[in-house]
Structure formats: structure tokens, C-alpha cells
Amino acid sequence: MENQAIINKNIRITGIVQGVGFRPFIFNLAKSHNLKGYVLNDTQGVLIEVEGEHDVINKFVNSIKTDAPIHSKIDNIMVDDGALKEFSGFEIKKSAANGSKNTNISPDLATCADCEKELFDKENFRFRYPFINCTNCGPRFSIINDVPYDRKNTSMKDFTMCEVCQKEYDDPSDRRFHAQPNACPACGPHYALYDNRRNKIEDKDPIAKATEFLKIGKIIAIKGLGGYHLAVDAQDNFAVKTLRDRKFREDKPFALMAKNIEMIKQVCYVNEKEEELLKSAASPIVLLERKESDLISNFVAPKHKTLGFMLPYMPAHKLILEHMPYIVMTSGNKSNEPVYYKDEDAFYHLKDIADYFLAHNREIVRRCDDSVVRVFNRRPQILRRSRGYVPFVLKTDIEFKKPALAVGAHLKNTFAYGFGNKIVVSHHIGDLDNLETYDAFVSGINDFSKIFDVIPEVIAHDMHPDYLSSQYSYDEKLPKVSVQHHHTHIAACMCENKLNEKVIGVAWDGTGLGADNTVWGSEILIADYKGFERAAHFDYLNLPGGEKAIAEPWRIALAALYDIYKEHLLDFNFAFLKNKDKEEVDFLIDILKKDVNIVKSCGIGRLFDAVSAILNVCGEVNYEGQAAIELEQAIDINVRDYKNYYDYVINYETKPYVASYKEIISQVVDDLIINKLGVGSISAKFHNTLAMIIFDIVLRLSRDTGINKIVLSGGAFQNIYLLHRVCQKLRKFEFEVYTHGNFPPNDGCISLGQLAIAGTRD
Ligand code: ZN
Ligand code: ZN
Ligand code: FE
Secondary structure (H helix, E strand, O other), X not given: OOXXXXXXXXXXXXXXXXXXXXXXXXXXXXXXXXXXXXXXXXXXXEEEEEEEEHHHHHHHXXXXXXXXXXXXXXXXXXXXXXXXXXXXOEEEOOOEOOOOOOOOOOOOEOOOHHHHHHHOOOOOOOOOOOOOOEOOEEOOHHHEOXXXXXXXXXXXXXXXXXXXXXXXXXXXXXXXXXXXXXXXXXXXXXXXXXXXXXXXXXXXXXXXXXXXXHHOOOOEEEEOOOOEEEXXXXXXXXXXXXXXXXXXXXXXXXXXXXXXXXXXXXXXXXXXXXXXXXXXXXXXXXXXXEOOOOOOOOOOOXXXXXXXXXXXXXXHHHHHHOOOXXXXXXXXOOOOOOOXXXXXXXXXXXXXXXXXXXXXXXXXXXXOXXXXXXXXXXXXXXXXXXXXXXXXXXXXXXXXXXXXXXXOOOOOEOOEEEEEEEEEEOOOOEOOOOHHHHHHXXXXXXXXXXXXXXXXXXXXXXXXXXXXXXXXXXXXXOOEEEEOHHHHHHHHHHHHOOOOOOEEEEEEEEEEEOOOOOEEEEEEEEEOOOOEEEEEEXXXXXXXXXXXXXXXXXXXXXXXXXXXXXXXXXXXXXXXXXXXXXXXXXXXXXXXXXXXXXXXXXXXXXXXXXXXXXXXXXXXXXXXXXXXXXXXXXXXXXXOOOOOOOOOOEEOOOOOEEEOOHHHHHHHHHHHHHOOOOHHHHHHHHHHHHHHHHHHHXXXXXXXXXXXXXXXXXXXXXXXXXXXXXXXXXXXXXXXXXXXXXXXXXXXXXXXXXXXXXXXXX
């Protein structure tokens, strides 16, 4: 065969190519192709210069595409001609700091199988070392201070590698070659055990000691990847109950961690997709349908038919769960505060909750909660997008003429940046009315600006002037785009599904400020990025006493009933009113009569609240959305007849069209009081009715406009029964239905929608 001429090529690779074993992969690939040159990380990604024969270089580039490390994600490979330099070998060069920072940072990755093997291998010098990691696994996002992703830019900079670790790090054939967090018992971070007054408990194996404490029912605060967890034996009723009491967390379900997938299958139904998610590098909490079993304490998820499970994703978790089948792993915080991730804060705030602290001496650079995901129609649907998914950069069809910042909503806040044709959405920040969370929001905005090197020139915010995110944007001296909340929901779902045309958008959620200054939340819109028309909504419900009614749904129930029966509502002897103070009931009826001190809302969440309270499922909530969630959980799954729904009335004479709740509630009352139907059946019928109403209105609007694409967003679509019913009904009639998948349907998607709208405004 004739020899070809030696040529020089510059290969530029962008995407998630740092911190995922990319350079060693390139090094070995180049060696095996006998190519000369070098590879380096820079702020734009990976740069390769190679010299060799044309065909060989082609093969090399193809192998990059097909054989790239599992956790890498290549956005683009650009190959250019270069001048011949006559390299003598192939090497990995030191990272260069240059120009704009464009590289993607990898999310934190769950411990890989190779590292796990070493962790439990008595012969290995990292046997039981809880910080074992490699180029395929370990901390990333949670330890990075700056790009490029190099040890000196991470919180591993405090640990100098020993000779052995350094040798692995420098050896291109080693699986820890350039693994930035590389460490061993001799040189790396360590765990230590403390009591709740921060006295160190001397023990040569603090993790084993902590496990012993867990087994006798103690509560342990465990420092992890993105913050502290509170852990307790999930089979120990008393311990779980104690954790609830100390945390002031009455009903909200706790997340669980199981030893392995088999243990999860003992207590939950797990399909193939769910198993895949549980075992993925992101290792999220996966919501699973629970089996009848008494292996898990009933205090873990009272009234819930699902359990949230994750698998051990850090070596320390694996060591603890070696000897326990299940532990509760709930966020290390006090009721409404964000998860603590700094040692000082954790020790101070959790001292009355945890009995012991299992802490380590590697700094967590930024807080990052566990992500929450479920599988819907065989696709993952993220409900809380954080560890393992952030900070993935998304390519979009939207071209940002100016870099934009979107500050998100007030609750379940996330923020986002748009630049070029890219979008990066932050991790879950939380509810901004908490000072700590607000600080995390502000510092997060600056943090992302630094690591993605983007200086915003425009800010998108919610129309609601009281959202602290909106107020943050008012203080910035930049042009602003103010966006209506429900329009934003639809835009977010459109953006995720790469739709850029007029759609029928169903935005059903709790509350959001409407364009007419009233409270919306059952909106059906004709919308595109540029604007929207409010095409339909539910009737407004009365919220006597305003805000307070959201925490006490029984007040909304009373108001809805008053609307239908006036004072006669008392004749029904509703169970939910039995233990209510008579004076308070009379007072509420009085303000309803006089129509004073009442906020009106058409948020669908409030209708769920009213029905949930009337059925005595939940009249007072201690976490957001509880009444609606428990109403869904109450559905009798044996009632499979979807045709079983209430008569409903939609007024098509008005614009926008209005659906009426009165008929629905009076039939609910008939079923409850006269027909003595079970709560499970009534709840199913109620859900079916809402699905029918959406279908009815969509059908009508589609006839009006010719639009066939239906977009569903808003917190109400976290309700899987409703989502399922609506999708099924609409798809049967050949509508194209689009739902969320990579972003939550709740307000966690608002920053994404704001960006999409801001990016398409001229
Ligand atoms: Zn590994
Ligand atoms: Zn070492
Ligand atoms: Fe919302």
C-alpha cells in the first residue's frame, strides 16, 4: 500500500468533554493510531493537534465520535488544517486559559462499578476509602470554583496528591489519569464522626461507627456531595417518627436510599426504565409505586402510594448500606430552609435534630439537592432538576442576540442564562422567601456568570412584582422583559420540545399573576413565544382571608359550598367542619356574605384544595400542594372506568370561555352525602371530569383556530393521574400532545420559559 503524506489537523471538540475522562481517551486513541501531537483542555473544551496520514486521522476522528467516554456529550467536532510541526510523540499538555469560557462542566457522577469493586477489595490500598473516584465518576459541579476543570480550580486544591496518586494522575494508561479529585487514604479527604456538640468521637472507622448508631435508631447528619442529609433507619418506626418531630415535618414524604436494586424491588414496582434511571450516573430519587409491604416504616410517606428511592451514589453511602437495607435520606435542613452544605451552618442548625454528624473535610463549593424524577409513558420526567443534571448546557433553536438572564419564579426557583444558541438552567434553588435561599439565588447568579463567562444584557422576570426574583431584577440596571406566568409555562414546554409556532397551551397550576391583575391558574392559552391570548379558564373561587386560605383549604371548601348552598351548607353536617371552631365558621360565612376580605383566584390548585377538603382528605396543609397531592393519592385505582365523570358546564358564549366549578362541587356533595360513595371513587370522578373539560375546550379551540399541537405545563401536571388521562384523551383524537421531560412542569421550568420569550423578543 502506498504511503500517504503526513498532514496536520487541529481538532476542536465542544460539549461535556472535561472531567469525564476525555483526554486519556484521546491520548490512548492517538497512540493506538500512531498519531503524533497533543491534546489539551481549555476554556472552550478540548483541543487536539495531530499529525499523521489523512485516512488515519479520519478514522481517529470517527472513533472519537463513536467511542467517546460514557459520560461525555459531544456538541461539536471541528477539524481544520494546520501547518506541519513534526511532533515527536503524543502528549497531554497543560490546560491553557484562553478567551471566553465556553466549556461545559460535568454534573456530579455516581460512583462507577470499577471504583466500587476497589472499594470492597481488601487487597486494594483504597479498600473502604470513601473518596474513591476516577475519570468516570466522582464529584464535579459541587467542587468546581472556576473553569477550566483542573484540580487547582476545585476544592481538592487543599489536598496534595501523594506519590502513588500523582503517578496514576500522570499515567495516560491509568484510569485515574487526570482525574482531578483523585485521592487515597494517605493524601485525600476523610470522614470524622462528631456528637451534636461537635465533639469528635475517636474511632478508626467513623463510617462503621455511624452505621452502628443508625442501627440503634439514632439520627445522623451526613455530609455528602451537594450538602448534608439527615439519615435514619427506614425500618425503625420510632426513629423515623422522631426525625419527623424534630424536623417539624408532619406529612411530607421522606426520600429513601436502598442497599441495591433488589431491595427496592422488594417494596416497589420497578420497570426497566425506572431501573435504568436509578442506576444512571445522575442517580436521582425515582418515584416508584409501592407494593404492599411492612418493610418500610409507615412514617416515611404517610398517605402516599409511591416511595422516592435512590441508590447509594457516593462511596460513603455504599459503606453505610453494606450493613443496612434501607435508610431515610432526607435533606439536611429545618422545615423550610435550604439544605445546609457548610459545616458551620449544619452543626449549628441541625444540632437539635441530629444525634451525630458524619462530616468530611472536603469543602462543598455549592449546594446541590438530590434530583427527583419519575417515569411517565416510558420517558423520564424530572420533577426537581439538580444533582446529576446540572449544569448541562442545552442547545436551542433560539438565537440569543444578547446574553440574557432569566430570574425564574418565587417558589421552586431556578434561574437561567441564554447566550448564542445555548441555555443553561440552574440547579433547584428553592423558595425565595427564605433569606438563605435568596442568598443562594443571588450568589448562584454570579457564580454561573463566572463559570459560563456570560454577562447578561437583558433580564427576564415574572410579571408578579412581589416575587423576590422580580425584585432582584428591578435593582439591576439592565433592560427588562416582564413575562406573564402562564405564558411562561407554555413557552418553557415549547422550548423543551423545540416548538416555535402557535400552540394551544394548557397552563394549570396553583397561582400566578394574570395580565388583568387577577390571580390566574387554570389557563388555556393560544400562544407562541411572542404572545398569547387567554382562550379559556375556570370560574374564580373565593379565598376568604386571602393567603391564609392556601394553608387552610377547608376555608376554600367552605367558600365554594357557600357559593352554591349559602347558609344551608351547614345542613349537610360535613365531616370536615366537625372539629372546626363554630365562631370561625360563622365569621367566614359572614365575610363571604359581605364579600369583604376575599381574594379571588381561578388557579386549578384551589379547586383541588376545595374538593380535597370537602372530602375530608386534607383540610390543612403543612407543605405546598399537599391537599391536591393527597386527593390524587386517594384515588381508588380499582375505579378503572375513565368514562365515569361528572356533568360539567362550559360557557362558550363568553371570551375567554369559562368552565364552571359549581356543578362539579354539587355533584361531589351528592356523591358524598346522598350516594355515600367512597372518597377514592369521588376523587377518580373529579379527576376524570377535569380531563374531560380540558379535552372539550381544546377540541373547541382547535376547531376555532386549526391548531393541533397541545402543550401541557404547570404544577397540576405533576398529578400523574390527570396528566395520563389528559394525554390519553387528546391523543385518541389525534392531537399532538407535548409534555415536560427534562424540566419540571412546576415553577422550576419558569426560568427556561422566560429565556425563550426574552430570546425571541426583538
Ligand atoms: Zn470510578
Ligand atoms: Zn494518595
Ligand atoms: Fe406556576
